[in-house]
Amino acid sequence: MFSTHSFLLLGLVLMIAIMPLTLVEAGILSLPILVLLGIASQVTLATGFVALEMILAVLLPLAIMSSLVQFYRTIVAAQEVAFDPLTGCFTRAFGLEMMRVTFDNAVRKNVPYTVAFIDLDDFKQINDRNGHDYGDRILAEVGKSLISRFRLSDMVVRWGGEEFLVLLPEVDTAHAEGILDRVMTPGLASLGAGKVQRGSVGVAERLEDAIAMPQNLIDLADQRMYDAKRRRDHDDMIAGELSGRKTSVAADGRAMAAGKSAQPGGGPANQPLN
Numbered sequence: 001m002f003s004t005h006s007f008l009l010l011g012l013v014l015m016i017a018i019m020p021l022t023l024v025e026a027g028i029l030s031l032p033i034l035v036l037l038g039i040a041s042q043v044t045l046a047t048g049f050v051a052l053e054m055i056l057a058v059l060l061p062l063a064i065m066s067s068l069v070q071f072y073r074t075i076v077a078a079q080e081v082a083f084d085p086l087t088g089c090f091t092r093a094f095g096l097e098m099m100r101v102t103f104d105n106a107v108r109k110n111v112p113y114t115v116a117f118i119d120l121d122d123f124k125q126i127n128d129r130n131g132h133d134y135g136d137r138i139l140a141e142v143g144k145s146l147i148s149r150f151r152l153s154d155m156v157v158r159w160g161g162e163e164f165l166v167l168l169p170e171v172d173t174a175h176a177e178g179i180l181d182r183v184m185t186p187g188l189a190s191l192g193a194g195k196v197q198r199g200s201v202g203v204a205e206r207l208e209d210a211i212a213m214p215q216n217l218i219d220l221a222d223q224r225m226y227d228a229k230r231r232r233d234h235d236d237m238i239a240g241e242l243s244g245r246k247t248s249v250a251a252d253g254r255a256m257a258a259g260k261s262a263q264p265g266g267g268p269a270n271q272p273l274n
Contacts, residue, residue: 084158086136087143095157095165096214102155102169103214106206112172114205116180117221118146119229120162121198126191138197141189149183164199165218173205200229 082094090098099115106113120142127135139162146156146164157165168176180201187196202225204217211217 084143087139087158088147089143089156089158089164092157092159092165095155095159095167098155099167099214099218102167103206103217106169109170111170112205112207113217114168114171114173114176114203115217115221116166116168116176117159117202117204117218117225118164118166118184118199119225120188121200121229121232123162123197126197138189138191142197142199145188146183150179165221171205173203173208176203176205200225200232202226202228 082090084091103113120138123135123138126138142162142164143156143158146166150156150166150168153169155167157167159165168179171179180203184199184201188199189197191197202221202223204211204221204224206212206217209217209220211220
């Protein structure tokens with residue numbers, strides 16, 4: 001026949017069995033109880049009596065260990081929700097919650113609040129050409145670069161794919177543009193052969209742009225990012241002689257040649273009158 005103490009120890013074992021622990025964690029927490037039960041089986045009393053002080057001596061560290069294990073597991077779960085495992089940036093869901101809190105705080109204090117929307121240039125082509133593992137390496141390096149180059153009070157969020165959102169509390173547009181220029185100029189990741197990963201940026205600030213809702217601030221920064229990307233593409237086309245300017249130059253050349261052939265002796269054509 002078991003004593004009340006033995007039933008108590010058995011209840012502790014059952015409690016550990018139903019706790020959300022791994023097999024290793026349950027084994028470690030159960031070990032002191034199993035040792036105590038072993039001691040009880042060796043005593044001369046038929047009831048297997050164990051002194052109450054011994055039970056309490058086991059209960060206290062067991063309760064502390066159990067609390068620490070659950071606290072650790074809660075921290076790990078929170079990190080999985082808050083941080084993107086690839087880039088180390090905040091996740092989109094967590095970033096939105098943090099933006100609501102910090103945006104409301106900026107409204108109460110009547111201070112600037114800037115959002116920067118960053119999209120990596122030509123990343124899809126890089127990813128398709130070199131493979132997803134290479135693309136993941138670039139994304140991880142980009143995330144590390146962004147986190148290290150902004151203030152601790154700023155928040156870098158992986159918005160999705162190759163898009164990143166940066167929350168800059170109490171920073172106005174002029175200051176934000178200076179910060180982003182220093183962050184983006186060196187490039188965000190190395191592509192090899194002296195090339196670096198670039199990005200297009202759009203900036204929006206709640207006071208200057210008269211924005212009352214966080215989502216509207218994001219949308220405006222997103223639109224300005226696409227405008228910047230179109231300007232960058234247009235400049236690249238001009239640099240590569242792929243824009244309408246090439247056609248204009250060629251047409252001017254043909255017109256000049258036609259003018260020369262129209263003159264007797266191939267002389268220069270008459271200048272048009274103003």
